[in-house]
Amino acid sequence: MTKLISVDDALAALAAHVLDAGEETIPVGAALGRVLAQNVLAKTTTPPADVSAMDGYAVRLSDTREAGNRLHVTGEAPAGTVPTHRLAAGEAIRIFTGAPLPEGADHILIQEEAHRTGDVIEVTTPQTSSRHIRKAGRDFAEGDVLVPPGKRLSPADLGLAAAGNNSTVTVSRRPVIAIIPGGDELLPPGSELGPGKIIDSNSTALAALIRVWGGEPVTPGIAGDTIEDIRALIDASSEADLILPIGGASVGDYDYMKTAFEGAGAEILFSGIAVRPGKPTWFARKGQQRILGLPGNPASAFVCAHLFLKALLSKTAGPAGHFSARLETDMPAGGFRETYYRAVMRRTDGAYSVTPLPDQDSSLLRPLQAANCLIRRQPNAPAANVGEDVECVGLT
Numbered sequence: 126m127t128k129l130i131s132v133d134d135a136l137a138a139l140a141a142h143v144l145d146a147g148e149e150t151i152p153v154g155a156a157l158g159r160v161l162a163q164n165v166l167a168k169t170t171t172p173p174a175d176v177s178a179m180d181g182y183a184v185r186l187s188d189t190r191e192a193g194n195r196l197h198v199t200g201e202a203p204a205g206t207v208p209t210h211r212l213a214a215g216e217a218i219r220i221f222t223g224a225p226l227p228e229g230a231d232h233i234l235i236q237e238e239a240h241r242t243g244d245v246i247e248v249t250t251p252q253t254s255s256r257h258i259r260k261a262g263r264d265f266a267e268g269d270v271l272v273p274p275g276k277r278l279s280p281a282d283l284g285l286a287a288a289g290n291n292s293t294v295t296v297s298r299r300p301v302i303a304i305i306p307g308g309d310e311l312l313p314p315g316s317e318l319g320p321g322k323i324i325d326s327n328s329t330a331l332a333a334l335i336r337v338w339g340g341e342p343v344t345p346g347i348a349g350d351t352i353e354d355i356r357a358l359i360d361a362s363s364e365a366d367l368i369l370p371i372g373g374a375s376v377g378d379y380d381y382m383k384t385a386f387e388g389a390g391a392e393i394l395f396s397g398i399a400v401r402p403g404k405p406t407w408f409a410r411k412g413q414q415r416i417l418g419l420p421g422n423p424a425s426a427f428v429c430a431h432l433f434l435k436a437l438l439s440k441t442a443g444p445a446g447h448f449s450a451r452l453e454t455d456m457p458a459g460g461f462r463e464t465y466y467r468a469v470m471r472r473t474d475g476a477y478s479v480t481p482l483p484d485q486d487s488s489l490l491r492p493l494q495a496a497n498c499l500i501r502r503q504p505n506a507p508a509a510n511v512g513e514d515v516e517c518v519g520l521t
């Protein structure tokens with residue numbers, strides 16, 4: 126393998142190739158989890174007028190300061206109507222939660238604190254201050270920015286956008302990512318497994334990560350270990366923004382991925398990163414298309430997707446979540462490759478603590494399932510002891 130580049134140099138190179146698939150306008154109800162591309166503005170003011178927060182009577186506070194005061198009920202204001210009658214002294218208007226206040230009222234006497242007989246109410250509890258009125262625009266005013274660009278839309282964002290009378294939102298288009306697993310041994314889940322065959326698990330795991338990070342995975346098929354096979358799937362992926370070949374990246378006799386891509390006109394920008402797991406990771410460009418080659422070992426592919434694919438998808442995935450946590454077990458000195466240990470982080474007494482999982486072999490899926498973060502150790506890191514703070518990266 127040629128000289129390995131550092132993780133930092135790989136990330137710096139990838140920064141120039143962050144995927145940007147443009148924008149699209151979609152119904153607000155279909156936008157959960159999408160990344161907003163343009164401000165959502167309020168097209169209305171909410172509440173649109175001063176409204177009652179309770180069921181009761183719109184009154185003048187000065188008429189209700191003493192128990193026993195009597196007021197004449199001169200009208201009714203249900204929600205959805207606009208009162209036309211101006212409240213005069215000694216009058217009350219029956220009002221319901223959410224209904225606009227009549228002019229002249231400055232207080233809501235809740236019905237539990239009044240006694241009604243016919244068209245007359247009597248104050249049963251003296252009122253001391255103006256209450257139960259929601260001022261116009263208390264939530265937001267027309268023209269306010271309700272959701273800023275770059276935000277991954279949550280259920281509350283969607284509710285707010287809808288309340289601002291937006292039926293659509295403009296979001297970043299999902300980059301299309303074609304996953305091409307390579308290897309004669311691979312069969313899709315649910316297959317009859319003959320001798321020497323294993324299940325292609327990487328496609329499923331990587332497709333799920335791509336969805337979480339705002340991309341749209343497509344799976345044109347599994348490539349056998351021939352250049353022609355890989356080439357056919359490269360050609361079938363011509364519409365993808367990025368191709369993600371998995372496996373066949375190392376130095377074995379059947380590791381044809383890069384050769385096949387070069388034959389299809391791709392220019393390899395780097396090949397081999399000083400990272401563990403994931404040394405054979407490579408990156409190439411073919412016209413507007415990017416190609417990120419990941420190693421076949423499931424943990425290598427999964428970890429390097431977090432490091433490098435997520436960086437390429439940062440427009441929709443957001444930044445990597447780095448944090449510091451206290452080690453719960455000793456760790457040995459590291460080698461020359463920057464190393465990412467699958468680990469379990471816990472929050473105890475307001476601080477994060479972290480334990481690396483015991484078996485870090487890059488073929489294993491079980492530790493990946495158990496892990497909720499990666500411990501990052503710099504190249505040639507010295508041994509670290511219990512209680513030391515180490516840098517961690519969140520897993521999805």
Ligand SMILES: Nc1nc2c(c(=O)[nH]1)N[C@H]1C(S)=C(S)[C@@H](COP(=O)(O)OP(=O)(O)OC[C@H]3O[C@@H](n4cnc5c(N)ncnc54)[C@H](O)[C@@H]3O)O[C@H]1N2
Nearest residue numbers: 306324325326327328372373374375380404420421422425
């Ligand atoms: N002599 C050397 N051998 C290897 C080196 C090296 O430097 N010198 N590097 C090792 C490293 S590091 C890694 S990582 C692996 C990765 O190799 P490849 O990317 O070429 O991957 P494959 O050989 O195709 O597969 C490795 C392993 O993973 C299984 N695999 C492949 N694809 C899938 C899939 N889609 N789903 C599940 N499992 C998959 C495959 O069967 C192999 O067991 O190379 C080392 N070798």
Ligand code: MOO
Nearest residue numbers: 402403404425487
């Ligand atoms: O560096 Mo590999 O990806 O053995 O794990």
